[in-house]
Amino acid sequence: MNKQVLTIFTSLVILLILLLLLNISLGSVYIPFHKTLTFLIGKDIGHIGWENILIQFRIPKAITAILVGSGLGISGLLMQTLFRNPLAGPFVLGISSGASLGVAIAILTGMSFGLAINQLGIGGSWILTVSASFGAFLVLSVVILVSLKIRDSMSLLIIGLMFGSATGAIVSVLQFFSKAESIQAYLIWTFGSLGGLTWEELKIFIPVIFLTLGWAYTFSKSLNALLLGDNYSRSMGVNIKKTRLIIIIATSLLAGTITAFCGPIAFIGIAIPHITRLLFNTANHKVLFPMVIFSGAILMLFCDIIAQMPGKEYTLPINAVTSVLGAPIVIWLVVRRKDFSKSFSG
Amino acid sequence: MITGMSGKMYKILLPLLMIILFSCEKENKGQKKKETYSESGDQIDIHYASRFQLIIFDSFKELKVISPWPGSLDTFTYILQKQNFQESQISVGQNSIKIQLPVKSMVCFSTTHLPYLEMLDEHEKLSGFPTTSYISSALFRKRVQAGKIKELGPSNEINFEQLLALDPDVVIAFSMNSDLSMIKKIQLSGIPVILNADYLEKHPLGRAEWIKFMAAFFDKESQADSIFSIIQSQYISTKRKLESVSIRPSVYTGVVYGDTWFMPGGRHYGSIFFQDAGADYLWSANQSDETLQLSFESVYEKAQDADFWIGVATYHSLKEIQQADERYTHFKAFDDGHVYNYIAKLSDNGGNAYFEEGYARPDIILNDLAKIFHPELMSDHQFYFYEKLY
Numbered sequence: 046m047n048k049q050v051l052t053i054f055t056s057l058v059i060l061l062i063l064l065l066l067l068n069i070s071l072g073s074v075y076i077p078f079h080k081t082l083t084f085l086i087g088k089d090i091g092h093i094g095w096e097n098i099l100i101q102f103r104i105p106k107a108i109t110a111i112l113v114g115s116g117l118g119i120s121g122l123l124m125q126t127l128f129r130n131p132l133a134g135p136f137v138l139g140i141s142s143g144a145s146l147g148v149a150i151a152i153l154t155g156m157s158f159g160l161a162i163n164q165l166g167i168g169g170s171w172i173l174t175v176s177a178s179f180g181a182f183l184v185l186s187v188v189i190l191v192s193l194k195i196r197d198s199m200s201l202l203i204i205g206l207m208f209g210s211a212t213g214a215i216v217s218v219l220q221f222f223s224k225a226e227s228i229q230a231y232l233i234w235t236f237g238s239l240g241g242l243t244w245e246e247l248k249i250f251i252p253v254i255f256l257t258l259g260w261a262y263t264f265s266k267s268l269n270a271l272l273l274g275d276n277y278s279r280s281m282g283v284n285i286k287k288t289r290l291i292i293i294i295a296t297s298l299l300a301g302t303i304t305a306f307c308g309p310i311a312f313i314g315i316a317i318p319h320i321t322r323l324l325f326n327t328a329n330h331k332v333l334f335p336m337v338i339f340s341g342a343i344l345m346l347f348c349d350i351i352a353q354m355p356g357k358e359y360t361l362p363i364n365a366v367t368s369v370l371g372a373p374i375v376i377w378l379v380v381r382r383k384d385f386s387k388s389f390s391g
Numbered sequence: 392m393i394t395g396m397s398g399k400m401y402k403i404l405l406p407l408l409m410i411i412l413f414s415c416e417k418e419n420k421g422q423k424k425k426e427t428y429s430e431s432g433d434q435i436d437i438h439y440a441s442r443f444q445l446i447i448f449d450s451f452k453e454l455k456v457i458s459p460w461p462g463s464l465d466t467f468t469y470i471l472q473k474q475n476f477q478e479s480q481i482s483v484g485q486n487s488i489k490i491q492l493p494v495k496s497m498v499c500f501s502t503t504h505l506p507y508l509e510m511l512d513e514h515e516k517l518s519g520f521p522t523t524s525y526i527s528s529a530l531f532r533k534r535v536q537a538g539k540i541k542e543l544g545p546s547n548e549i550n551f552e553q554l555l556a557l558d559p560d561v562v563i564a565f566s567m568n569s570d571l572s573m574i575k576k577i578q579l580s581g582i583p584v585i586l587n588a589d590y591l592e593k594h595p596l597g598r599a600e601w602i603k604f605m606a607a608f609f610d611k612e613s614q615a616d617s618i619f620s621i622i623q624s625q626y627i628s629t630k631r632k633l634e635s636v637s638i639r640p641s642v643y644t645g646v647v648y649g650d651t652w653f654m655p656g657g658r659h660y661g662s663i664f665f666q667d668a669g670a671d672y673l674w675s676a677n678q679s680d681e682t683l684q685l686s687f688e689s690v691y692e693k694a695q696d697a698d699f700w701i702g703v704a705t706y707h708s709l710k711e712i713q714q715a716d717e718r719y720t721h722f723k724a725f726d727d728g729h730v731y732n733y734i735a736k737l738s739d740n741g742g743n744a745y746f747e748e749g750y751a752r753p754d755i756i757l758n759d760l761a762k763i764f765h766p767e768l769m770s771d772h773q774f775y776f777y778e779k780l781y
Contacts, residue, residue: 073689094695101718102688221545230648238649240687243717308649352650353686360650360686 050332053325057339061111064346068107071355074098105247106240107346112254113239113307114345115338116299118317119258122337123292125318126268126330128198135300135314138201138293139184139208144304145235146212147180148173152231153216153223173234174246174305181301184208189293198289236362237308239349246306253302258338261295264288265330272328311364313348316371317341323378344371428453435612438623439597442588443604445612450476452492452607459588460566469585471607490561490583494608498559500546502526502742503589503598506751507605510618515539516609519557521546527742549573555580561608563587593680595660595667595753596623602751625754626667629761632768633669640698640764642670643690643724646706647716652685664753665701668760669768673697691721699763700724701731701777709780728781731763735778745776 070081076098080090084099120135128137136142151172191204220228242250267288270278275285303310318333321340327333348366432448444455452471458464468487496518499505502525508514514530519541526532534540541557544550554562554577562584564574574584589601599622606615642665645653655661656679657672665672673693677683694700700722706712709730712719719725736744749756759777762769 073686074692094692097695097721098688098691101721102691221548233648233651236649240650241647241716245717358683358685358689360684363650 061339061343064343065107068346068350069103071350072103072353073358105242105244108247109239109242110345110349111342112250113303113310114313114341116254116303117310117314118337118341119261120296120300121314122318123296126271127289127292128202129272135296138188138205140181140297140300141304141309142209142212143180143184144177144301145216147176148234149216149219149231151176153219153227177305178301181304185297192289192293234308237310237364239307239363242306250306257295257298262334264291265334268330310367312368312371313341313345316375317344319375320378435603437600439594440592440600441597442591445607454607456586456588459586460568467586488583493610494560496559498562500564502747503750504563504587505531506748507602510602511606511609511611511614513609518559519543521549524740525742527738527744527747561585589750593660595664596626598750599753622754626757629757630667633761633765636669636765639669639671641673642699642701643673643694643697644702646704647687652687652690654683654685656681656683664756664760668757668764670764694722696723698724699729703730703732706732707734730780731777732780733776735774735776749776
């Protein structure tokens, strides 16, 4: 088993490095592969335009893709484990709904909230990030308060769904009274974006995602116990309330930060944990956790390569690619493995 | 199991499909039926606009609007009846819509329709407008404040009862797609709705020529013709002046939204403006008349050394642009401060004259652009829609 896991890990790492190189070297603008490699090992390639494209556009985008893929994959895994439900994803707690509401208020109410932030000296690109984080945080606080009161995870799931519906309704009402250009700006935000992050934003994005992923990994054992049911977990000495709170906070930090910076990225969060479980046939979080991180990063890099349509000037919205590509993979895996539900028990 | 399922689906879907096919056919028949007229008419000269035709007969006018939304293959026929009109004189398709002239009150759905009313001195005929806060014209704003133009709510979901209470002689609407449900609903209540497609014209002068469309409702065709002739000759004279310039500065436009930079194609009216203003639009070789969806890096590759960056959405200053995305500062035009935007005429409520008056006055837009690219040739002209960002 250990040897097999090691082989899988090695192949995932090799695949990740390959896709990372491909992702950086492919794009609308043609840059020869060997020039990209030369640049990456720190040598001069004698073309300032290409160097700028690599430093300012492609490398930040590749880093964002890796963090978004792993972060959403882990959020999805945490939620599916917490609710012991294959339909759960990073956004079931209403995090993306909260973020959307924050962004909708900022964009659709004529940026009056955004303007206030602007006057505090925070730049334009931060307006959406700050409002999304604020919205996500608000919903999260309510969910945490509720989770302290009620014991049943299913109730939390329903509350998350209700949040989604309620915020969706508020966003529609806001849209109803908004200008066409504001609605367009909001809709474009909902398409998701990996290329919008500059180094300035990555300075915050990288540490938040890294630290949260590391912190969540330390609870793998408790996660394994949760899958076997609350009573069993208690008998194993797992503090269910505490674990649940930690899962919620970690998911909110990951999904909330990602949504704030990149918009709601569809499907990856639900698909990645399934793909990983089905491909590697394990429910052990100690193994699953790093595998989800790698698979998420790999799939996101791959989706981004397609969205960039190498060689063409045009781009596709990343959300369209993740859903179109992710759905058939999950369907194929589920059909192939008829005992799908078993992958949710230890 | 699977065949059983699809068999059942087939049974459910087949009647549904038949109904859809049948109803489509019925609609097509109605539209294909040829109009026959017992008198002969004069076709109004239209030089640039491609989406409408107007023929004037003794007792009526036939107004045709051709493919009024992107991808549409439909032609809509409207019969504007003069006072001496008699029903027996024509036989028209059942989808044709009849309007009694002269029009005494009108509701428009787009700010682009308004300048024509103002130029024809028929602004008092406008009785209602959806989201009046979009209007930038001072003349119309005064009338809104005086309560003479009623607010009809957002244009995608207008206040139907308010519209019925106004009971205008005609509604001038537009559609972005084939969903005409709201328009049909208004028509069912007895108010004729006419589609306007000015926003789809591919030549700047084509948009301005829609003044002739609007004039038909007020019997002001000759006035519209002379107004358009002046605009046309001013546009052409600026264009001629710039044809022989030896240096054509390179230019690009737009900003990135999400991951996509929206850039007019080479046959787009935006591209025609730049070329007529004596500039070298970097995407002019492109054959599309639509807006291209480009990646940031491909725009950067092509436009990093361009001389001018014209039209930057809602940004008001270079600092705002830099704060939105640091990467904009790597463009030479940004470094040189050669960044201009069409925000010189913003009303207090956020309406932008560029998207209203600009449609009807391509000659002014061209003069503004020409002054940006070749100030030495345009010293008499003062900026109207455009201003430099600092």
